[in-house]
Amino acid sequence: MKGNRAGADDAPENRCERSVKENKMKSNIFHKTIVAAALGVAFIAPVHAAPNPHQHQQASAVKYRPDVTFTLRTDIADGKLVFIGETGAIKGKVNPQLNVAEGAVVQINLVNGDGAIHDISVKDFDAKSDQVTAKGASTTIVFRANKKGEFTYICTLPGHVAAGMIGKIVVGDVQKAQAPKAAEVSQNPLNVGQAVGKRGPQKLTVNLETTEVVGQLMDGSTYKYWTFNNKVPGPFLRVRVGDTVTVNMANAKDSKMIHSVDFHAVTGPGGGAAVTQAAPGTEKSFTFKAINPGLYVYHCATPMVAQHISNGMYGMILVEPEGGLPMVDREFYVMQGELYTAQRHGTAGENEFSLEKLLDEKPEHMTFNGTHDALTKTHRMEAKVGETVRIFFGVGGPNATSSFHVIGEVFDRVYNLGDLTSPPLQNVQTTSVPPGGATMVEFKVEVPGRYILVDHALSRLEKGLAGILHVTGPENPEIFHSATKADPNSGH
Numbered sequence: 001m002k003g004n005r006a007g008a009d010d011a012p013e014n015r016c017e018r019s020v021k022e023n024k025m026k027s028n029i030f031h032k033t034i035v036a037a038a039l040g041v042a043f044i045a046p047v048h049a050a051p052n053p054h055q056h057q058q059a060s061a062v063k064y065r066p067d068v069t070f071t072l073r074t075d076i077a078d079g080k081l082v083f084i085g086e087t088g089a090i091k092g093k094v095n096p097q098l099n100v101a102e103g104a105v106v107q108i109n110l111v112n113g114d115g116a117i118h119d120i121s122v123k124d125f126d127a128k129s130d131q132v133t134a135k136g137a138s139t140t141i142v143f144r145a146n147k148k149g150e151f152t153y154i155c156t157l158p159g160h161v162a163a164g165m166i167g168k169i170v171v172g173d174v175q176k177a178q179a180p181k182a183a184e185v186s187q188n189p190l191n192v193g194q195a196v197g198k199r200g201p202q203k204l205t206v207n208l209e210t211t212e213v214v215g216q217l218m219d220g221s222t223y224k225y226w227t228f229n230n231k232v233p234g235p236f237l238r239v240r241v242g243d244t245v246t247v248n249m250a251n252a253k254d255s256k257m258i259h260s261v262d263f264h265a266v267t268g269p270g271g272g273a274a275v276t277q278a279a280p281g282t283e284k285s286f287t288f289k290a291i292n293p294g295l296y297v298y299h300c301a302t303p304m305v306a307q308h309i310s311n312g313m314y315g316m317i318l319v320e321p322e323g324g325l326p327m328v329d330r331e332f333y334v335m336q337g338e339l340y341t342a343q344r345h346g347t348a349g350e351n352e353f354s355l356e357k358l359l360d361e362k363p364e365h366m367t368f369n370g371t372h373d374a375l376t377k378t379h380r381m382e383a384k385v386g387e388t389v390r391i392f393f394g395v396g397g398p399n400a401t402s403s404f405h406v407i408g409e410v411f412d413r414v415y416n417l418g419d420l421t422s423p424p425l426q427n428v429q430t431t432s433v434p435p436g437g438a439t440m441v442e443f444k445v446e447v448p449g450r451y452i453l454v455d456h457a458l459s460r461l462e463k464g465l466a467g468i469l470h471v472t473g474p475e476n477p478e479i480f481h482s483a484t485k486a487d488p489n490s491g492h
């Protein structure tokens, strides 16, 4: 038996709590500043640098992710200069009307399509971009549409409005895009199974069904997911080291593909994949003994494996060490994945798989627990001030390494690479998790607020990768206070 639980016994509160806390205070203070600066820059930078009395207020009124994004490309059409819609409902339209809800945070990307100098400005919301000069160069404005009415977006270069670079923004009651209603495939992060506690080894059975199901990807768009048990990620399986586990894997009758399962916790051919290649309507089975404690990924391993994984066929199995894991107050199950769609991010309707983008490793969507809204709207992750939170975090991928981070928190303990038997790392800001890898992180929440789970490769936030941990309870001014009231619209 490998597991001596050196790490697990080293319980959170037994160990130099005072110095940990002091360190944490320091780190948190600096951390907050840095994060605020980083996010501030991200949103403020595109806005014109000229002195503007409203700018500060304007910038601080936005949040970590816009409610709506438009992309416009400059072009010359019929001898006129114009903006052309790039994606979604405005695609191909000249100077498209942009409809946004009152109060929405709006992002407009401008791509230079003709090689002349341009910019974009929405004067009524104090938003003005830098100039873009080269063909293919881009700029962005972000603002909160905080009043109803009809406004204009323009290029402010002399003569360009007269030449045709003007369009309308209508702020008001927006009719929701006809949202195609599809299955909810996102996995609830609260589904973490039953802790093994002090029990001895047992014989267990795990039933998996592989399915192909059209699921809601984001508001107004769907994707045909491939899943284990109709959720992405698949079920969180929780066993004890020494358990003998029989896996029954049925491939649904209405599947079109062969599917299988490879458990990284299994010692044997293909982690089980060698004996579970199941045609639609058939069932396969194998039995393994869990001999290595740890947190492990499982996934489909049928060609093209990357496609099966990307489409949603991944999950995790926790092999608890003898005696179980230390007690914590909250546990969450979170997995990161990528979707490669022919349609650009944000395109309404059904999004289809793109082989080309998969092979180029250029995902259009990146998600925690399968969909854009899984951990921001669909499911709610909560903790109370003073509680200890544990996140089982894995990367299905198939390709991107995650730089897992929780904005406004420091991981008190990181069970690096899902190793539960070595002493954990301590006081870690961001931890690297490879595709097909996992980590277990723990931290005590001291200050109420909204803490955002991200991959710190933050371009991915724009592709849907975000989750929120809501922490409620009394303020804790000793650890964090400010004369400025936290902006409830900041997203934090």
Ligand SMILES: [Cu+2]
Pocket (backbone or CB within 6 Å): 210, 226, 257, 258, 259, 260, 300, 301, 302, 308, 313
């Ligand atoms: Cu599969």
